[in-house]
Amino acid sequence: MTDSATAGRRYNGISAAARRDQRRGQFLDAALTVVARDGVAAMSMRALCAESGLxxxxxxxxFDSVDEVMNAAADEVASDIARDVSEAIAQVPREAPNAVIARTRAAVRAAFDVVNADPRRIALLTSADSVPGLAARREQLIDLLATVMAMQAAEMLDDPPAPEDALLAARLTAMGAVSLLTASAAGRVEASGAAIEETIVAAILGSQGIAETLRQVRSMATDS
Structure with missing residues (x-):
């Protein structure tokens, strides 16, 4: 039987492909639970099957491996953050009063909402230091957030930095934001969620004048 025929077979009105997607979702959900409750060291096929009931x-x-499950779960979190941040930004018109501030607040709030909606996601992010695949996913998330910030700088600022400068500055901010969030979740930083969110918003807004600051820095370097 061909793959397409197999995928098209139905059981209780549900296609084989749909059942496969459902099981995949169950394994990803189980991965979040196991990591949050028992830590990444407890991750195994047996643990995932026991938790999912599959x-x-x-x-x-x-899946080919347990690492693939964790990577897929991390990809899903990053995808949700990217989607919700983009949607939040789009809800604030460019011509709105204080649009830069409003868009920044909306974007940061959207990212926090994605993570806070399921505390298990924080556990996955904080585990990145000990799992190479998750560390790579965290870097990809930082790159994604930095790209969004750099694009917003180009669109919204009266004096935007050069694209390469915007991306470097945005990546620095994104790295700090993700690090602060995960450090707080791990208990290494004592601060409320509101304080962390406000600090990230302020850090992003504080870089609005980076084009002029860079000109001054480079001018001094030339003069010396």
Missing amino acids: HARYFREI
Whole structure:
């Protein structure tokens, strides 16, 4: 039987492809639970099958390894953040009063909402230091957020920095934001969620004059 025929078979009105997607979602949800409750060291096919209530053969049909499950769960979190941040920015017209501030607040709030909606996601992000695949995903998330910030700088600022400068500055801010969020979740930083959110917003807004600041820095370097 062909793959397309197999995917098209239905059971109780649900196609094989839909059942596979459902099981995949169950494994990803189980991964979040296991990491949050027991830590990444406890991650195994047996643990994921026990938590999801699914047979090991379903795991092997969908994933090649436990690392692939964790990476997929992290990709899903990053995708949700990217989607909600973009939607939040789009809700604030460029001509709105204090649009830069409003867009920044909306974007940061959207990112926080995605993470806070499921505390298990924080556990996944804080585990990145010990799992190479998750560390790579965290870097990709930083790159994504930096790209969004750099694009907003080009669109919204009266004196935008050069694209390469905007991306460097945005990446610095994004790295700090993600690090602050994960450090707080891990208990290394004592601050309320509101204080962290406000600090990130202020840090982003504080870089609005970076084009002029860079000109001054480079001018002094030339003079010396």
